[in-house]
Amino acid sequence: AAVAAAGGEAVETLKKTATAAMEGMSAAMSSAEEGLERVGKSVSEAAKQNPGIVRAVLGGGEFALGDLLSQKLFQGKRRPSAAQTARLGAFGVLLSPILLRLVSSGFAGKSAFEIARRVVLDEVVIVPLMLVLYFTYTGVAMGHSPQEVIEKLEVHLPQAMVASWITFPLSQLADHHMPSDKAKLAWQSAVMVGYAAYLSAVGSKAL
Structure with a gap:
């Protein structure tokens, strides 16, 4: 009887511990979601007030992260080159405000015609530049x-133009159907990180 009672207490303790752990994880996830929500709102508000500065910071981060991924995944470097990453990050900082100025000239519509115009602008002017x-x-x-x-x-x-023709038209179509500005920003950044990784690999002759 004593053994059974001890076993019952142990099971009850395990249940309470598991419940507390689940509640803790739920609270942590909720806090993380709230934190991400606040970050998203802050970035959106900052982008409205200072679009050039925000785009420069994001562009630098996208190109730097893309280069780091490229060095690890495609270039086989055990220790990534900080100088190379800094060069690409600086390129993103310098280039992104210029591209923002080009793409913000009246191409905000979501109709099929506006999307087509945006894709043509991207592929004929912006991407080659x-x-x-x-x-x-x-x-x-x-x-x-x-x-x-x-x-x-x-x-x-x-080679890079062909990759762009495959990637960016589909990216633009998806971009115009994103449910919110935060989702659109995350999607655009993910695409740019991937393309920056590709460019880094091509530039290093890893692809």
Whole structure:
């Protein structure tokens, strides 16, 4: 009887411990969600007040993170190059406000026509400009001669353009159907991180 009673107490203690742990995890998840919600609101408000600055910070982070992922996943570096990541992060900081100015010139509609216009603007003007600037910037930053930069453009620009034609039209369609500004911001950042990782790999000849 004593053993049974002790066993019952142990089971009851385990139940209480498990319940307390579940409640703690639930509270932690709720706090995390509230924290993310506050961060999302803060970023959205800051983007409305200072869009250029916010876009520069986000762009720098996206390119830096993309480069880190590329060095680990595609370039096989055990210790990522901080100098390379800094170069790409700086490129994101410098480039993103310019792209924001280009894309904010009256392309906010959600109709099929407006989406098509936005995709054409991206693929005909913005992406080619970004890629030329990217390969020129990285070439100069790495000490390449003008001839080497031109050769790099001839080799990598067509490949990167094809990847853009596959990625960004679908990204734009999804972007215009996001349920909220926070979801749209997260989606845009995820796409840019992935594309930055791709560009870093192409620039390093890992792909």
